[in-house]
Amino acid sequence: MDARAHFHLLARYHAWATQRLLAAVTALDDDAYRRDVGLFFKSVHGTLNHLLVGECLLWFRRFAHGESPRLALDHEAEPDRARLSQALQAGAEAWADAIAAWPAERFEARLRYTRMNGAEVDLPFAPTLAHVFNHATHHRGQITAALTAFGEPAPELDLVYFLQAQKTPTG
Template structure:
């Protein structure tokens, strides 16, 4: 990893996640007349299906991470609806979805900011819904959470494009700090 360390990478990804989710929410708010529930052939059929999948997955992963010694900061996630499956529609409309999405993004940023390198390198154990137990490295699992968001937001931006909507630039590089070159 770079001299900045893995925590800096996770912090960048947490900010990127918030920035991109904000862009999605803004685009949807600016086009309330669009049918984001229409089956457009996406993996989760519609924009709305994909957005709900993302919030469901975040809730599942963050609830699992509450069992890590650093997980006390994630306890607010336990107050959110409990998904039964990855395709659950927890929020039926924009108004009910936007606040929990923003809260989860803030929670992820605060959580990553609270971690030290030892936390990031440590493990946690969780059980899947089917009863399988797994032990994973916390930092690598957080990488998965952010990568999962990026993957499905890419699908969402494709659906937006098919709807004639442009979300704009989505490159994480825009959030990479500019440095002064060394002489």
Template sequence: MISPDHVRTLAAYNRWMNERLYAVCATIDDPERKQDRGAFFGSIHGTLNHLLDGDLAWLARFRGDTVDQRLGEDRHADFDRLTAARHATDEAIEQWAATVSPDWLAAPMTYTSNVDGLTRRLSAWVLVTHFFNHQTHHRGQITTLLSQMGVDYGVTDLPWLPALDAVIDA
């Protein structure tokens, strides 16, 4: 089972990566961001929207709120609005992560999937693991698309997360 510290570290990593990724994507003009490049959700913009949608759905489930998932639909056509929503969601994820306890992570959680309509019951820690894996999976698709465009997005590895204060031996 994962720990609350693990959840908080991945929430910080999520924010850090999203800030860096959105900064790079802001340097690309809108038609290029929205061009269908054959990814699961077509374009960079479509994939960014999907990431936001998934994060909002899982965060709502974790908090016991109503889920408003819009699979395959852009929540924000405008990149500036999408960016603002991403920042607000990352803040909400970190606030939620600060409240996670070992008991909550170990407890069973029941949810109904918006993908296949089936209701599942799993330990919360499994679903939180999926939440963060889903983010990394789709950010990886975006970095692949950026790489194919010749855009440098920098290092994406967790040990480079500034909050970890890694000791570097020279």
């Protein structure tokens, strides 16, 4: 599997896993949803908001538009629960279209951007893109642990479940 096909698969999985997680989170009442449960970004809301900032407002703009936004990782981009969910899902879905449009050689190139502190960064494109999806998986895991602690069922989010749910080969 070439790099573009691999990352396109990860992007589709990412959108699928995001949708399943957001559906599971709807079971939480607002108190539980916003309660500090010891996550790095404190609450389920704080963690979802961090995903919106990191994935959509920072990384996507770096990869897709060559921009270097300056936002704090704990910036509350969307306080409204329903709008946050919609923005996260739309952001997750945007990756697949962007990746499909990139030429194959882009995955062998570099990603250059400016960090929020003004430092210039120059990283290999494909491994840095892998970071984006790995980062989302990390925080989805934190949220599923919080769901379990609240007595709610956690969705199955493993990549193999996504692969089994596919109607066409991913190869």
